[in-house]
Amino acid sequence: MKLTFAGVSAGYTEIPAVRDASVTLADGSFVALVGPNGSGKSTLLKTVYRALKPSAGRVLLGSEDLWRLPRREVARTVGVLGQEAPGGHDFTVRESVALGRYPHHGTFARLTAADEEIVRDCLDRCGCLDLAARALSTLSGGERQRVLLARALAQQPKLLILDEPTNHLDPEHQISALELAASLGVTVLAALHSLDLAAQYADTVLVLRSGRIHRAGPPREVFEPALLREVFTVDGSVVDDPVTGAPRVLLRPLAVEGP
Numbered sequence: 001m002k003l004t005f006a007g008v009s010a011g012y013t014e015i016p017a018v019r020d021a022s023v024t025l026a027d028g029s030f031v032a033l034v035g036p037n038g039s040g041k042s043t044l045l046k047t048v049y050r051a052l053k054p055s056a057g058r059v060l061l062g063s064e065d066l067w068r069l070p071r072r073e074v075a076r077t078v079g080v081l082g083q084e085a086p087g088g089h090d091f092t093v094r095e096s097v098a099l100g101r102y103p104h105h106g107t108f109a110r111l112t113a114a115d116e117e118i119v120r121d122c123l124d125r126c127g128c129l130d131l132a133a134r135a136l137s138t139l140s141g142g143e144r145q146r147v148l149l150a151r152a153l154a155q156q157p158k159l160l161i162l163d164e165p166t167n168h169l170d171p172e173h174q175i176s177a178l179e180l181a182a183s184l185g186v187t188v189l190a191a192l193h194s195l196d197l198a199a200q201y202a203d204t205v206l207v208l209r210s211g212r213i214h215r216a217g218p219p220r221e222v223f224e225p226a227l228l229r230e231v232f233t234v235d236g237s238v239v240d241d242p243v244t245g246a247p248r249v250l251l252r253p254l255a256v257e258g259p
C-alpha cells in the first residue's frame, strides 16, 4: 500500500511538532524514520494510525484521504505497533493478539478456525507461543513488545507502522522482529533509534529534525558523516558488513575541533 504525506503538520499545541511533511512511501518499501529525541517521529506516525489529526495537509492511503476513510477500513489496512498496550492489561497474550483479527469481522463476532490459526501463527513467528496464556500485565518489556508485534501481524495489514519496535528487545529479537517485518512484503514505516538497524533493513531513510523532514534517501547516501554530525551530534560513517554486504553505521563521540 502506497502512503503519502502531503504537506502534513500536526502537534499538541499551536506550535506544530511536525511541520509540512511531504513524502511518498512506495508500495512494499521499508522506510526507517530516524531523528533525535523530540524530533517528531511518533507524532508523524500518529497521523497514520489516526491517533492525532493533522492540523494541515493530508495523509493518503493509496489515493484516499486516510482521515476520511471509515475507521474500520483503516484498521483493516494499517497495522500498528505503537507505544500503548493492545486492549487492557487484564487480557491474556492470546486475547491481545486475537484483537488484531476484529477489524476483519467486527468486535462481537466469533473468531473462525482460520482466524485462530492466524493468531497461533503470529504468536509463533514472534516467539510468543509459550506466553499465550499469560496475562499481558505479567510480561517483561521485551515480551510485551513481541506480543504487540504479533497483534499487528494478526491484522494482516497492507501497511505496518512500527514505533520503536526494538527498544525493549534483546539482540536476537531485534534482528528477528525486523527480519519478520521486512519479509512480509508490505509497506513498513518504522521509527528507529538505532541508525545501524535502520541502515541494515530500510531501503529508504527519512531523517526528521525539529519536526521537519530534513533528508530522505537510501541509507548509504543519507548517513554521510556531515549529516551524522549535524543532526545526531556524533561522528560516524557507513561501512559494508563483511558477511551480509548490508550497510552498517559506526558511531563515535564527536571529535572536538582543535583551536
Ligand SMILES: Nc1ncnc2c1ncn2[C@@H]1O[C@H](COP(=O)(O)OP(=O)(O)OP(=O)(O)O)[C@@H](O)[C@H]1O
Binding pocket: 012, 013, 017, 035, 036, 037, 038, 039, 040, 041, 042, 043, 044
Ligand atoms: N502528548 C503531548 N503533549 C504535548 N507535547 C507533546 C506530546 N507528545 C509529544 N509532544 C512533544 O512533541 C514533540 C515531538 O514529540 P515526538 O514524541 O513526536 O518525538 P519523537 O521524535 O518520537 O521523540 P523520541 O525519540 O524521544 O521518542 C516533542 O517536543 C514532544 O515534547
